[in-house]
Amino acid sequence: MAKTIEELRAIREKMRGQIDLRQKGEDNLRVVVGMATCGIAAGARPVLHAFTEEVRRRGLNNVTVGQAGCIGLCQFEPIVEVYAPDAEKVTYVNMDAEKAARVVAEHLVNNRVVAEYTVGAVEGLK
């Protein structure tokens, strides 16, 4: 335990520098995962984990990952929304951890929406 408390202290010192940097950033992207009952039952928890871990691993300081209640499209859960400045909200549906990793790599890093996972693509199939 003593060693891991040391690790936590080290994280604290490292974070203090970075928080200031992030707050100055203008180009913030926001990812929101639906975490109401229907989302949790459909597998939202590992999707949230995948986003937070991928964003952390890649050091994407311009991305925040948050949680929302019921988005109102229960049959499409897990649902993820991506908000970017000067762009329309993108809604991803039927998400899982692998798809989340791809959204991070393509949408959040390279600004290419993964069209096949969006609600528009799924509704188009009907």
Added chain:
Amino acid sequence: MKELSLHLLDIAQNCLTAGAKHVEILMRDSVADDLVEIAIKDDGHGMDAELLARVTEPFTTTRTTRKLGMGLPLFQMAAEMTGGELRIESEPGVGTTVRASFVRSHIDTPPLGDMAETIVTLIHGAPDVEFLYRYETDAETVQFDTTEMREILEDVPLDEPDVLAWIRGHLRELMQN
């Protein structure tokens, strides 16, 4: 829900919606008593007697986006299927306690599942709320308390990605022993 930890995540989200500042998740997992007992306690705004009487009916919710509140009825059904039960105590302005019991050896009792991930998810969603998690078996008790983390972190928030990753690792270690 495939895991008890997923029910707990969902039920504890209700505490956050109710504006709780302190949430306790207490579990007793006893082979000797063949029982899993769970209590989720909060100091949120509570429920009046009228709402309390209705919340385990599957069509009750105070949310506006959807008519169906399914979290408590699902948890109750899961408990009762195993021969256990669900009870709720609540007082407006004071808080709420949801208690559930499961018959441990019953085939329909879900596995505990990934409690570390449930706690991390709760902290991520409400980094200013204090969470206490206690897991008690016949042999021993493990406990995790965000107030202890906060003393070390000082002004660094609990929802910093590196902090959440540390908490996940710490909880995984705790749960393994």
